[in-house]
Amino acid sequence: MSDSSRLAGSERLHLAGAGLVAALVGFSSSFVIVLAGLRAVGATQAQAASGLFVLCLAIGVAMLWLGHRYRIPITLAWSTPGAALLASTGEVAGGWPAAVGAFLLVGALVVLSGLVAPLGRAISQIPVPLAQAMLAGVLLSLCLAPVQGVAQQPLLVGPVVLVWLVMLVVARRWAVPAALFTALVVALGALRGGGAGVDPAVLLPVPEWTTPALTWQAVASVALPLFVVTMASQNVPGTAVLASFGYRTPWRSAMVTTGAATVLTGPFGGFAVNLAAISAALAAGPQAHPDPARRWRAAVAAGWSYLLLAVLSAALAAVIAAAPAGLVEAAAGLALITTLAASLKGALEEESWREAAAVTFLVAASGVTVAGIGSAFWALLAGLLMRGISGGPWRARSTAPR
Template sequence: MPASPLDTRQPRKSRSPQLSRPLVAGIVTALVGFTSSFAVVLAGLKAVGASQEQAASGLLALTLTFGVGVLWLSWRSRLPVTLAWSTPGAALLASAGLPDGGWPAAVGAFLIAGVLIVLTGLVPPLGRLMEMIPTALAQAMLAGVLLSLCLAPFKALGTAPLLVAPVILSWLIMMKFAPRWSVPAALIVALGVIGIYIAANGVAIPGNRLLPELHWTTPSFTFGAASGIALPLFVVTMASQNIPGTAVLKSFGYAVPWRPSMLVTGAGTVLGAPFGGHAINLAALSAALAAGDEAGEDRSRRWIAAFTSGLAYLVLAAFSAALVTVVAAAPPGLLEAVAGLALLGTMASAIASALAVAEERIGASVTFLVAASGLSFGGIGAAFWALAAGILVRWVLKPRESLK
C-alpha cells in the first residue's frame, strides 16, 4: 500500500532539527573560538615584532588555514574534529618579547614549529618523546608565561578604571550566568568602549586597512629564536592544545585521527608562517561545542557541526583586518585586559595541573617562577630556561629508581 502524503512529510520534519542543531553548534563554536582569544593572538604577534599590517595578516592566515583544515578533516573523517590557533602559543609569544633578528626571526621560528608538528605525525618516536616531558613542568611553564598577561586587566584597572572596569564587570557577570560567553561579552563591551574613545578623541580609522590582506615576510633563522620561541611554542602547542584536544574528543567517544591531524595542522602552520601565523592545532576548549550534545543527539552527524564551524571561520576571516584596525585605535591597556581575562581560566587550569602531584611541586614551582620572571640569557627567552630549570631540579630531587 503506498504511503500517504502525511507519511512522506513526517521524515522531513524530523530531519530538520537534526540538521539545524549541528549547524547552530558549528556557528557558535566559531564565534566563541574566534572572539574569545583573537586579542591574545594580536598581543603575541605584536610582542615579537609584527606591525599592525603584519599582525592583521597573521590573524587572517591563521583563520584561513585552520578553517580549511577543519573542513578537510571533518569531511574526510566524518568526525567532529575542530582546529584553532594556539592560544597558549600566542601567550608565550607575548612573554617572549622581540627576538634577535626581529619579526623575520620570529616567522622563522613559526616555520620550525610547524615542521616539528609535521614530524610528530610522520615519526611516532617524536610523539613519544613529547610525552616524556612531565605534564607538571609543561603546565607550569604555560602558567608562568600566562602570568604577566593575566595581570594586565588589574594593572589597567589602576591606570584607566573608567575604561577597563566595564570590561571586567561584564566578564564577571557573564561568568556567573553564561561562562561560555564571558570573554565574547567582554570583547563586545571593549569594542563599545573603543568606539566611544574614538568618537570622543577624533581618532581617524584608515579605510584602506579594513580589508583583509596577506603580507609575506621572508623567514630568517637564528639560534635564539629557534630555542627561545620555536621549541617552547611546539611544546606548549602539543601539551596544552593537541593532547587536551584529543582527550576532549575521546571523552565524547571519538578517536582523533592523530596522524592526519598532525599533518594538516603542521602543514597549515608551515604555510601560514610566512604570512604571520604562529601555529594551528586541535581545538581543546571549543572542541566540546561541536562534539557534545549541543551538536545534536545523533552522534554520527556531529561532524556537520565541525564542518559548519570551518565555513564560519572562513567568513570571520574577512573581518580580521577590520578588527585589528579598530583595536589598534584602542587606549593603552584595553586590548591586553581582554586578553588577560580570556586566559584566566587557562592559567588556573595550568596551575592546578602543575601542582596536582606533591612530588612534582618543587620542580613545577621553579619552572613557573623562571617562566614568569622573563629571564633572557644568551638571546634565549624565559620559556626555554624555565623548562630546562624544571627538568634539572626534577632530576636532582627525584630518587634514581623513579627516573628509570
C-alpha cells in the first residue's frame, strides 16, 4: 500500500495546514523587506513587484521538486537578511541592471558551492563572527525605524508596534505577521482617508525583464556580501535545522536547485532563493506530523501555498508602495529585530573574535560608501584586518556543513 493511500483525510489536512502555516509565516514576516530591498537598489515599483512574484513562483516549484524527489521536508525561502542587505546598500554604479547582474552572479556562486568542493571548503573558512557582525551592522539602521516611526508618526506607527507587542505575549510566532497585517490595514485606511487609490492595472502579477549588466562596484557591494549572507545566514542554518530533526540535507542538489532558481529569476528581480532557516522547523518538526517519514508532505503543501501567494503578490506590493512614508519601514524593522538579536549573539559569542566582530559591526552600521562600494564589503575587510592585527587564531565556527 502506498504512503498516499495510508494517509487518512485528517492527516492530509493536518500536513496541508502545517505547510500553509510555514508558507504564511515565511512570506508574511518578510515580504515587505524584499520589496524595500529591491526598491533600494534601483527597482521601480513594477520591477520590485515582479521580483516578489518570481521569487514566490521559484520557491514553490523548487520545494515541490525537492520534496517529491527526496521525501524529506526541505523548505525554501528568499534571503531575508539578503533583502535587508540590499535595503541598506542602496543603488550601485550601473543601477538596477547592475544589481540584476549581481543576483545572477550570486546564483552562479551558489550552484558552484554545491558542485565544486574547493569552493565549499572556502565557504567553510568564512568566520561566523564576522559574517554575523556584518549582518547585524546592516540591520541596525533598519531596526531603528520603528523607534523613529513612533516618535515621528505615533498615530500611524503606534498601532503596528502595539499589535506586535501584544502578539509577542499571546502568540509569538504570529507577532511579525500580525504587525505587517496591521500595517497593511493602516495603509489602506490612509489611502481611503486621503482619497487616493491603487491602480487596478497593477494588481495582477506581471514579470518584468531587465537585461543584466555588471559593474565591479555591484560585485563588491551586492554580489559578494549577498552570497556570504545567504550562505551563512540561510543555507547553513537551514541545513542545521533539518539535521536537528534527523534529516540529512542533499547539499549538492539543494544548492544547484536554489542557485539555478536564482539565476533564472534574477532578470525578473529574484535576488536569492535558498534554504529556509527560521520557518524550516514548522514543516520538519513533530507539530507537522508525528511520523518523520511523512513530514515531507508539509513541505510540498508549503510549495503549493507559495504558488497561491504568488498570485496575491502584486496586489500586496501595490498597497505597500502607496503606504504613507515611514509605515512600511517601521513594520520591516520589527520583522528584523529577532534576526538582529541572533546576529549580535553570533557575532559576540566567541570572546577571541569580539574586537574584530565589533569593528565589522561598526563599519557595516556606518553605511559608508567608498569608491562606489557599500559598507558591507568594507566591514568584512575591516574585520579581517582587525583580526590580523590582534594576532588571534583564524579558526572559528564553520559556516558550511561538513
